[in-house]
Amino acid sequence: MSHGNTTALPPERIRIPAGHLIARLPIPLFGIGIVSAILAYATAGSARNFAFSWLIAVLFFLSLALGALYFVLIHYATQAGWGIVVRRLAENVMATLPLFAILFIPILVLMGDLYPWVHELAEGGHGLLAKKAPFLNTSFFLTRAVTYFVLWSAIALYFARASRKQDATSDVATSLRLKRLAGPALIVLALTQTFASIDWVMSLSPEWYSTMFGVYWFAGCFVSFFAFLTLVVMGLKRWGLLTDVVGVEHYHDLGKMLFAFTVFWAYIGFSQYFLIWYGNLPEETVFFRHRLIGTWRSVSLLLAFGHFIVPFFFLMPRTVKRNARLLTIGAAWMIAMHLVDIVWLVMPIVHPFGFKLRLSDLFAFLAVAALFKGLLCRLLSGAPLVPVGDPRLPESLSFENM
Amino acid sequence: MKGLIGLMEAPLPEGPYYGALAEFATPADLYRACERVRDAGYSKWDAHTPFPVHGLEGAMGMKRSKLPWIVLALGLGGAATGFALQTWVHTTAYPLTISGKPLFTWPAFIPITFELGVLGGALGAVGGMLALNKLPMHHHPLFDVKRFSRFSDDGFFISIESWDPRFDASQTVRLLESAGASHVQLVENPK
Numbered sequence: 256m257s258h259g260n261t262t263a264l265p266p267e268r269i270r271i272p273a274g275h276l277i278a279r280l281p282i283p284l285f286g287i288g289i290v291s292a293i294l295a296y297a298t299a300g301s302a303r304n305f306a307f308s309w310l311i312a313v314l315f316f317l318s319l320a321l322g323a324l325y326f327v328l329i330h331y332a333t334q335a336g337w338g339i340v341v342r343r344l345a346e347n348v349m350a351t352l353p354l355f356a357i358l359f360i361p362i363l364v365l366m367g368d369l370y371p372w373v374h375e376l377a378e379g380g381h382g383l384l385a386k387k388a389p390f391l392n393t394s395f396f397l398t399r400a401v402t403y404f405v406l407w408s409a410i411a412l413y414f415a416r417a418s419r420k421q422d423a424t425s426d427v428a429t430s431l432r433l434k435r436l437a438g439p440a441l442i443v444l445a446l447t448q449t450f451a452s453i454d455w456v457m458s459l460s461p462e463w464y465s466t467m468f469g470v471y472w473f474a475g476c477f478v479s480f481f482a483f484l485t486l487v488v489m490g491l492k493r494w495g496l497l498t499d500v501v502g503v504e505h506y507h508d509l510g511k512m513l514f515a516f517t518v519f520w521a522y523i524g525f526s527q528y529f530l531i532w533y534g535n536l537p538e539e540t541v542f543f544r545h546r547l548i549g550t551w552r553s554v555s556l557l558l559a560f561g562h563f564i565v566p567f568f569f570l571m572p573r574t575v576k577r578n579a580r581l582l583t584i585g586a587a588w589m590i591a592m593h594l595v596d597i598v599w600l601v602m603p604i605v606h607p608f609g610f611k612l613r614l615s616d617l618f619a620f621l622a623v624a625a626l627f628k629g630l631l632c633r634l635l636s637g638a639p640l641v642p643v644g645d646p647r648l649p650e651s652l653s654f655e656n657m
Numbered sequence: 658m659k660g661l662i663g664l665m666e667a668p669l670p671e672g673p674y675y676g677a678l679a680e681f682a683t684p685a686d687l688y689r690a691c692e693r694v695r696d697a698g699y700s701k702w703d704a705h706t707p708f709p710v711h712g713l714e715g716a717m718g719m720k721r722s723k724l725p726w727i728v729l730a731l732g733l734g735g736a737a738t739g740f741a742l743q744t745w746v747h748t749t750a751y752p753l754t755i756s757g758k759p760l761f762t763w764p765a766f767i768p769i770t771f772e773l774g775v776l777g778g779a780l781g782a783v784g785g786m787l788a789l790n791k792l793p794m795h796h797h798p799l800f801d802v803k804r805f806s807r808f809s810d811d812g813f814f815i816s817i818e819s820w821d822p823r824f825d826a827s828q829t830v831r832l833l834e835s836a837g838a839s840h841v842q843l844v845e846n847p848k
Contacts, residue, residue, distance in 0.1 A: 525767060528764070529765075533756075533764075533765065535756070573721075655711060
């Protein structure tokens with residue numbers, strides 16, 4: 256199957272028509288988001304509870320947006336061909352990053368409730384924390400947070416806008432420029448993402464450290480993004496969009512990436528556990544000690560089986576990756592497991608004796624989900640769903656696995 | 658040594674002919690001819706091209722390779738062997754307390770389990786590929802045909818072997834000719 260001419264792509268398949276449900280969703284979703292955020296605060300009982308509920312929700316959706324940013328940059332840097340048909344969807348996901356700068360404000364305001372080092376330093380600090388004070392202090396923490404969001408938003412918007420402009424110009428120079436910029440941008444992203452994971456997740460238990468934590472966080476971002484991208488594709492196809500544009504050959508590649516990074520996550524996750532377990536140093540093992548008591552032990556086992564062993568065998572066969580329904584099940588499962596992973600990282604700090612779900616957790620999740628989805632729907636309806644001006648689009652349309 | 662070389666030789670069908678060989682001018686001609694041969698119900702035949710032709714396996718009606726199953730079996734077998742070996746060594750053959758940990762410490766066994774799983778899978782992929790392709794094979798009756806050497810340069814060929822139940826010297830040649838071959842010949846069995 257070969258589509259020589261991309262202009263032949265019928266517009267009703269690659270554009271969300273005006274007045275379509277997806278185009279009408281943003282306003283109601285923004286409303287639901289704001290109401291849920293207020294409900295989350297009202298039902299939390301304390302600022303600390305709200306802060307943790309909000310942190311889990313924001314980190315979950317932020318990781319999808321960061322995964323999208325990684326995907327687009329790696330796509331340009333490696334000049335990948337297969338995924339150009341889904342690149343615009345990823346561009347829209349990463350273009351939500353400025354929203355997270357706003358959603359992050361409550362976390363920065365309530366940082367004293369989240370991060371124990373804030374108060375300990377205010378009381379003078381001692382031991383290990385005093386040594387970490389040049390890095391873990393309020394003003395530097397805030398400066399870093401602002402820096403991350405400025406850099407991420409700048410890179411994401413620059414790439415997304417350039418790609419949209421190329422829709423009209425079909426200019427090869429745009430592709431070449433973005434390819435050159437993608438490499439340096441990846442270095443910036445890898446460093447900021449690593450430090451952000453240290454700041455926002457690792458410093459929840461400030462005396463603990465793991466040198467693999469940044470990679471662990473990346474693995475979660477990337478695998479959940481591929482799961483999310485698969486769900487977005489399948490969702491749009493149910494509306495009759497992207498018919499004959501994204502097909503079985505592309506599902507197969509999305510499935511391969513989902514499978515590969517499921518394995519990568521397990522490799523990194525086990526390596527982190529293994530080194531800490533083997534070294535057996537109290538300030539390192541405390542992290543896993545807290546996650547092996549009470550119901551947290553069951554959650555840890557759920558991650559080992561649900562985030563690796565079961566999807567490893569489920570996603571392995573070629574037939575599953577090439578079957579829309581089975582791949583959708585696999586992707587939905589991996590997204591759910593990524594949420595479990597984030598809950599497992601954050602929640603034991605606030606509920607040390609076992610997993611506990613509060614109403615505010617649900618409302619906070621609903622709030623961020625609605626705001627994120629609202630913005631995503633708005634971005635999706637604002638431009639063609641595939642980069643129609645990319646000179647290599649025909650290559651991606653006629654892509655076949657060997 | 659002679660037995661080993663015998664193993665590496667192509668087995669020959671009975672009768673005077675090894676099979677029929679047809680040459681095609683272009684990959685497109687070959688592609689259409691493959692569809693014809695497939696639809697005629699032949700099963701013991703092959704196409705030879707200097708480079709991979711997209712979708713040819715579909716035109717030839719080839720089934721998926723069994724190789725993934727071999728890789729899976731050897732990969733899981735390797736992993737199981739690695740885990741079992743360490744369990745046996747550490748708990749039975751040579752029990753030794755290391756850094757105060759119990760004798761059966763499964764997390765410590767995972768790296769070698771993983772490595773042997775990868776080794777098994779890799780050997781399965783290489784060995785299985787060679788075995789399924791019946792390699793190494795130092796000679797093949799088609800190599801006796803001078804013209805056939807162009808399969809690695811600019812020639813596109815179909816060979817149909819005579820132990821195919823549908824093979825019939827005259828009918829098979831006629832099928833290949835009508836399928837657009839630029840040259841068809843019967844290949845004799847080597848003496």
